[in-house]
Amino acid sequence: MTINILYFGMLAEISQQAKESLSGKENMTVRDLKQQLCEKYPEMCERKFKVAVNQQIGDDTTIIPLSAEIALLPPFAGG
């Protein structure tokens, strides 16, 4: 399946793009996605970030549904 990923802040700098589409296997988890991203962008693994799945913060076991909007969120700095 196709996974649509949004990158924010320093993660967009590492990926050098604000969004991209990757292909992944069905029923993959956030952990699976992170591994895939680590291979593509080794520098990303050294950074702290959260993963939002359809605008909800997920954890490593969260399963990525079909047509999900994934966002990679570096530490928050609001305020």
Next chain:
Amino acid sequence: MTINILYFGMLAEISQQAKESLSGKENMTVRDLKQQLCEKYPEMCERKFKVAVNQQIGDDTTIIPLSAEIALLPPFAGG
């Protein structure tokens, strides 16, 4: 000695004046003064108030110095 008293808020209404001078005995305490005022203004005894002696809140045992400025303060309502 002469005691100069300032009345505020509802206490000024009871005494019908903002200030007055009373004569009192030397080394009198705030308790003594309150008794004297109760006799003069029985309605005052039914009210809660604090007594400031030279702009410091006193208690019943505070001795009133010569030429002190006494203030009778009803409950505070600032804010």
Next chain:
Amino acid sequence: MDKLHKPRKVFVSGAISPQFVADSIAKHQSKVDIGAHAIFLGQIRADEKTEGFVTGIEYSAYEEMAEQTFHEIREDAFSKFDLICMHIYHSIGVVPTGEISLFVFVSSAHRRTAFEASEYIVEQIKTKVPIFGKELIGPAGEYIWKENK
């Protein structure tokens, strides 16, 4: 902080305007060590009493003692909290319902200090400063003496 802060005039005649608050904020924009401002505003409520609705509060004070007490509250707060700025303004005279009678403004590098100091100072003002208030009621101008809880 051990420096002494000079006493400032706290009482203002009548209501405190939103514009006055804005001007105070603007004056702090050159202080680039400030990261957080906490502002408290007391506004006059139209409480319902058995005699009718409150239309305003008429404040009076034992002014000399009140100014001295405000000064002590300031010094105490500066010694307790790591504040950069602190301003207190309180109305004297009549303030109509919906208008502002108390403006407490503290500024610090970090937010928690500002929150703590703001609440502390307001509580100190409510309990320690000899300010008195008549709640004016209804069109005929009856009143009840107000008392802080």
Next chain:
Amino acid sequence: MDKLHKPRKVFVSGAISPQFVADSIAKHQSKVDIGAHAIFLGQIRADEKTEGFVTGIEYSAYEEMAEQTFHEIREDAFSKFDLICMHIYHSIGVVPTGEISLFVFVSSAHRRTAFEASEYIVEQIKTKVPIFGKELIGPAGEYIWKENK
């Protein structure tokens, strides 16, 4: 309070002006059940870094999720605290040092509710809303990504 509050626009482009704060306060003077306003303002500090002094912060956000999170924070705060009004504004884009990037405004009948809600909401914003900030440093425009503690 079970009523639903409609989502409001939180993000404003650039700094939040003192005049905007004043106008917000003025709009609440017709609400005569309000007795206390607590206002929090976040101001940009000129922190010193090894590369030089911070000259401003450039904010960006995952805007759709951020607006939704702000809405949830509002609903949660209305359910936890007996508030009459609540407004949140946050800057997006560049805010220079000394200027205001966050404005949280809560109003209630009594002061303690306003204090508690103000602090609660600000902490929620700091930890839950996907907003990102570049601290711009020195004349050459270098930067460091900011992280809330």
